[in-house]
Structures are given as structure tokens and as C-alpha cells.
Amino acid sequence: MEHKTHENDIIVYEKDLDLDETLDCGQAFRWRKIRSDYLCTYEGSFLDSRLTVSQSGEHEFIFHNISEEEFLGKWADYFDFGTDYTALKRQFSEDKTLRAACGFAGGIRLLRQDAWECLISFIISQNNNIPRIKGIIERLCGHYGHFPTPGELAAETPDSLAFLRSGFRAKYICDAAKRTAEGSADLAAIAAMPLDEARTELKKICGVGPKVAECVLLYGMHRTEAFPIDVWIKRVLAEYYPDGFPEYLSENAGIAQQYLFHYIRMKQEQTA
DNA sequence: CGCCAGGACGCCC
């Protein structure tokens, strides 16, 4: 990744990034495509940080109206620009199915999101569809003007969160907020634990089962060996990996999973 | 209308 400043923007050159594939593949829920003169432009946030970013060419991106400090200190990390995805995809491509998935959408990157925001977001995601997940999170952030802190959410009750229309998940949101605010769930500590221990700790939060725990580990703590299994990945495993997922990929299985998730969903959409 | 959604829980055996 190379970058330069131009007026108030940061221009980035990166071969292994596609904004549509990365920001609209179900790993983050707060990005929305806005009309523009570029290939595509997205507006989005994590916690209370907002960004407008455009894809101005196949390998060229504009991070609008931010300083170099803000780019290097925040967004370069968020977009995981420190990781060599060319090397990752080369490794993935030893596997036939993954080679097809990377060939289909090679511009996916694993965003380095905030653990707390991921915890709440993926609690909301359970037994839910992506458009509605986005709506609930939008109402949540709209209410506070930013993604609520653990303390802010801990002051709520399922009744006071009725405006979210999050259904049975409201009580789970409250439990996660309470535990995080009071420290019985210490996300920073969990992020540093051995994987199985981290899983166990996350699942102590009411409403966090195997799938949500895996998503928090992968998307919010960048534990790339975490491997969320939802209905789509179940189909991939049954169809392409009846004898199990290749062991040599285990260290980056979560990133591989991201390519496969996008691949199988788009394939389904095309044949549907 | 019915089926499904980036599931987890409680209960049953």
C-alpha cells in the first residue's frame, strides 16, 4: 500500500482491495453506498469515527477529508493495510474451491473492527438478515449520535430499547453491555487469551453462542484462526469440504471463510 | 400468505 496527500484527502494505491466486496460482505454493518462520480463511494463509521471513502480506480482509493495522522493512526489499521493479501491469496489458491472464490472476489479484506462494537453487532445478527441488522444498528447509533459505549448501553433496559425493534435480542444486548461496563467481560483481556479460553469467556455473555463468539474473535479481535460457521458456510463445508477444512489453512481460516461466504452467497444469487 | 435470516436458549431424553 502506498499513499500520498492531495489537498484534504489521502490517495491510496492498493492492489488487493475492492470497496464493494469488503464493505458489503456481511462483516461490517455501518457502511452505506452513496452516489458519486467515482466507481463507488461509501460512507461509514466505527465507534464514533466517520469516514467517506471512494474507489476512484481499480487500485486507487480516496480517503476524503482526513489528515495523514488520522489515516495512518486509524483507517490504515481498520482496512488492514499492514497485511499482504497477495501472499494470503497465493496460499489460499492451493485449494481449488478457494482459488475460485478468490478469483471471483479477490478484493475482500478482513477489517480490523472494534471488539465491543462487534460484540453488540453480532448479537443483533443472530437469526436475522443483513438488511434488518443494518437497520437496527442504524437506529442504535442514531439514538446516541454514535455507537454507544458500554456505559451508555448498560443504562438501558429491554423496554427502553424497544425503539430498536430488535426483538428477543434486546435482553442480550443489555447483558453484554452490563458485563462489559462492569468488567466481568473484559474484551481487551479476552482478545489476548488462548483461543479456546477466549471462546469460553465470550460465551458467558447471555446471547453469545459459538457463532457470535467466533465472529467477535475474527472481526473484532482479528483472531484469524477463528472460523464462524453460519448456514452459508455450512453449505460450503458440506458441498466442497466433506472431509473437513484443510489443516494447512487453519492459521488464516477466518480470512478464507470470508472469501467463501461471499462466493457462495453471490453464486446462490446468480442461480436464484 | 409462508419461508427464511451471518443463532442461542431451555428443555427433553
Place this chain on the structure above:
DNA sequence: GGGCGTCATGGC
């Protein structure tokens, strides 16, 4: 330990 009904809400 595995199987199954239930849980709100709304997209399609």
C-alpha cells in the same frame, strides 16, 4: 451430549 421448539421482526 445431541435433537427440537421457541424466540421478534421484517425482507422476500
